Amino acid sequence: MGSRGVVDRQTVTAIFDALDAAADRLVGLDFDALTTPEWLVLLGRCEKVRRRLPVAEHQLINNLARQASAEELGGKLSHAIADWALTSRTEASRRSNAAADLGPRRALTGEPIAPVLAGAAAAQCDGTIGAEHIAVIRRFCRQLPGWVDQATRERAEAQLARQGGQVRPEQLSGLAATIADRLNPDGTYRDEDRARRRALMLGSQQADGMSELRARITPSCAPPWKPCWPSWPPRACATPNPKPPVWTAVPVRPPSTPTPAQRPNALMTGCWPGCAPCWRPESWVSTTAYPRRSSCRPRWPNWKPLPDRDSPAAAPCCR
Structure with missing residues (x-):
């Protein structure tokens, strides 16, 4: 990652003003005179700039999370980010979580600490990976079992960050699955792994008064709920009916x-x-x-x- 130094307010303001001026000049350009290879190269450069911009956001968000109070923010951090950036609260919460993993940290005594995902943070600073690559890496680290030591986690995360600059996100997802299988060939079937993934989430109430309920329950919690769901009859026999179905004009009551x-x-x-x-x-589920x-x-x-x-x-x- 680039070197970080203490700068004054005038320097920060001047850099952002220069960034705005460069963006104004960029959006006013006409690219009709260029060729197809040049268009593709410029698209890649635009993507690289887009990937590097969140690096500054991570530090700003972490400073707010560490130093700003709820009274100064007017509520939760994600709500303040959504109000000032004019984004949804879901997107603001996603940015806050990403900053916690990719942004610089401070110890209790004030010393700087490397980000949680140091390899992904360095690759993002260089513009080699984007938000989709980072989502794959974060999901991979989150799904690793608890017994995997920290050194192994860091090596796997650094390897994914390096490979992310050469492949697309869906290809990186396949590589992450391969590494996860090598680190944990037996799968996450222990009670400790299930306890980490269990969850019960109640969504906000909609305009019609209904709420969405989503859950991921353990095997011991599932049996008491199964009687509440009717067990539909199995699929019909594999021998087709030799007689064609007879259609009548009598409507069936739905x-x-x-x-x-x-x-x-x-x-x-x-x-x-x-x-x-x-x-x-006639109310049973049947498609044959x-x-x-x-x-x-x-x-x-x-x-x-x-x-x-x-x-x-x-x-x-x-x-």
Whole structure:
């Protein structure tokens, strides 16, 4: 990375003014007189400049995170970044997290410390890797198991940073997967690895009052929730029906919940489990015209033949 020295306010302001002036001259150029190879070369130079600009942002964001108070920022750091840069809070949070990994750090006593991802930070400063390459490297380091020592992590991260300047992000992702398999050939199947990845996230409430719930649960937590989701019948037998299907003009009454994703919610919030046996065969998930075997029935504990929708035996909400 380039040398960093203490500069005064006038120098910083002059450098940013020169950058703005250079950008004004650049956007006013006309490139019609150039050739195809020259256009491609200039595109590469534009990409290199674009990759190097976040290096200054990392230091600014880290200074704010280390020294600015919530009263000065008017709230959280990501919110202040979003308000001043006029970006979304999601993008501001992404920049804050990237600065924590790629920006310079300070010890408690004030000494400068290398970034968490030193190899990726140096490559970004040189303009050889971009945001997509860095996302691959950060994901690789995050998914490594906890027993991998720090020296091995640093060597692997430095190797990915060097290779990132020669390949595209999707190619770097394949290389990262290869290195991860060599470092951890048994996979992340231990309880400690699962504990690191488990999560429960509740999204913000939407305009219609609904919220999105996403979760990654452990094997011991999954069984109690499985009864809440109906087990649909297996795929029909592989022998096609020798008789062609007969179409009638009688319309079939559509199910009350049209998609499989909505049915567990309807069952749990409504008459679960009393209405479970009352789902008619036409509401099952089926994309074939093959006949259904007699064993292909819903796997409910107390399953009985389906009553007619208008029969008194049917649940009130299914009529």
